[in-house]
Amino acid sequence: MGERSPTLTARRRGPIAAASATVVILVVVAAVFTTVQWRNARDDARGRFDQTAGQTSAAVEREVTSYFDKLRDIGGFVSNVPGASGDQFAGFVEQTRVFDQLKSLVGIFFIHRVEEHEIDSFVAAMRQGNPDFTVLTPIGNHPGGTPYYVLTYYVPGAIDLQLPVGTDIVLIPSVIDLLEMSNETGKAIAGSFQNDSTLRQIAERTRFPLIDVLFSIDFFIAMPVYSTGQSDQPIGWVGATVDQFEGVVWGASRSLPEDVGLRLSVDLTSTGTENVDVLSQVASIEGRAGPYEHAAFRIERTFEVENITWRLAVWSGPDADAVPLSVPAMSAAGIAISILAAGIVYLRMRSRQRDRALAAELADREQFQRDIVDSVANAMVVLDATGTIVAGNAAWAHLRSHDGSRVSHDELGRGYLQVLAPKLRAGAYELNAAITQVLSGDGDGTGSSVDVDIAIEDNSRRQWFAVRATPLRGRRGGAVVVHTDITERKRTHEELELRASRDDLTGLLNRAAFESEVTAALVRARADNSHVGVLFIDLDGFKGINDTYGHAVGDDVLRTVAQRISGAVRSSDRVARLGGDEFVVLIAPLESPTVAEASAARILAAIEQPVRVNNLSLQISASIGIAAEEALLSDSHKRIIQLADEAMYRSKSGGGGKATSSKRAEN
Secondary structure (H helix, E strand, O other), rough: OOOOHHHHHHHHHHHHHHHHHHHHHHHHHHHHHHHHHHHHHHHHHHHHHHHHHHHHHHHHHHHHHHHHHHHHHHHHHHHOOOOOOHHHHHHHHHHHHHHHHHHOOEEEEEEEEEHHHHHHHHHHHHOOOOOHHHHHHOOOOOOOOOOEEEEEEEEEEEOOOOOOOOOOOOOHHHHHHHHHHHHHHHOOEEEOOOOOOHHHHHHHOOOOOHHHHHHHOEEEEEEEEEEOOOOOOEEEEEEEEEOOOOOHHHHHHOOOOOEEEEEEEOOOOOOOOOHHHOOOEEEEEEOOOOOOOOOOOEEEEEEEEEOOEEEEEEEEEOOOOOOOHHHHHHHHHHHHHHHHHHHHHHHHHHEEEHHHHHHHHHHHHHHHHHHHHHOOOOOOEEOOOEEEEEEEEEEHHHHHOOOOOOOOOOOOEEHHHHHHHHHHEOOHHHHHHHHHHHHHHOOOOOOOOOEEEEEEEEEEEEEEEEEEEOOOOOOOOOOOEEEEEOOOHHHHHHHHHHHHOOOOOOOOOOOOHHHHHHHHHHHHHHHOOOOEEEEEEEEHHHHHHHHHHHHHHHHHHHHHHHHHHHHOOOOOEEEEEEEEOOOEEEEEEEOHHHHHHHOOOOOHHOOOEEEOOOOEEEEOEEEEEEEEEEOOOOOOOHHHHHHHHHHHHHHHHHOOOOOOEHHHHHH
16 A cells, blocks of 8 residues: 555656756767867867968968069060160169069179180170170189180179179089089079088188178079070079078068968079088078977978979967867856756656657758758858858858858858958958948948859869848848859950950050050059150061061061060060051159160160061161150040150151150150
């Protein structure tokens, strides 16, 4: 009579057991949540570092490339103006602003390679622009049967090596061995003076101050230069001495966070005789990141510029992967809440079946809605009122290069603009403005959609998308963003635009594109209260070439002239063919009218070189009109081109083969 019913006991213990099991499950869930949050925090830190490292790496490579771009421009001057005077060379170097823009360059020089039997004619040619030019052999007599390596031009920067122009450096092995290798391979070289045995002997015997200065220079770089129209063997090398190598990485890391370190090394060119262990120069910035060995994250990459190998390392501080205190705090709160929640499990047991039925119905409805969304071919993502991703379809996951057909858990809860930023290559500003406008309800007050075009790049593959952001009119707000692939349409449009702006024969700008460039330059010049220069070039006697040899030969001559004009001006200047044998050059920015006159002189010298077509050697010349004008409000592209055209006709009426400035400039 006093025994308790087993069935009643089981019924009473059921909810208690369920509550205990729920406590265990919730604690496990909290632990899993902690692990996921921990991993997400580290992944976010790694993602931020990878983005910073990628941007920094690209900036360093651009900085290094700019050094060689400047040397290429200077080498082009020597190639197009053979026998130029030292003042002309120094003037052109000054125009490039190489020392202002590239602080690590402390000297620019040019070395001619001259065969022994050609040395007398070479000296005679140099004396046309440099009457006192002579070849010096300060270390001893020039060895017979070997070429001369003559220092023909030298412009010092922050450090003056006091290099005598005309010096034959054939007895300096550290330089000659590298130049011989460059002569055979046609590649640029990098080297140093520190390990040259001949210079070491001179330093020990004479204590010559110049040698100590050479040893203090970090290294030098040199690029082969070829004569116009020939590429079989270089005429010489344009080079630069590099000191304070850290300036290269400083120039590329102006926006680098203080807790990120950077190290750049250059592999000096080996001729097979030096110790490989010393064939490098290193520049580094630690900042607050500390030593490379203690970094939490690090990235190393190797790139080549002009066949010279550069090695870059970027690293973070040791605490870059530290987990925020909010993560363990949230985990502890989760565990506490889990234990408290177990107390109400008993009260919820009776409604569990109803809740399950409702949850199943909601799940079916969500699956139904998800299937509809996934059936949309275009990539679609749903944002809340703060711009955070709350849902996306399979096409969005494919656009983001995810495996499977669902948006990754790493993206849910992250900002839409933040997710796209690492791969966004165009339209970032417009997209940011569009999302902000839609989410805030700004604009025309109707809550309408906003459309922008963006470019996304993944593994060097660029895709264009038309993005439409449409506001959600519910109480919570938010937006739906749809991405339509317009890559093919964009490429077709860009190709048509490019063809419409280019001359079919020479590939230069055509008249319409050139007039647009002049109009834009005038607007900038008026804002800066500066000048704009236009050169109008007309070939002398070109009709006779067409009549005598035919239009095919005439077309080859026009293409050659187009290349020579392009090689004789700065990379920032614009060259166009108006038609027939008429060419124009826009010089902007123009510091002074003398810059336009110097450019015209280089173009005349380049054009006057014989043109070889089908075993024919044709001698041509040109008449050039110069309009180097202050940009007035009344000026238009037609007016300044007309001024240059009128000046060209005065040159041609005076016999041709020269350049004449416009009348307004003379007044």
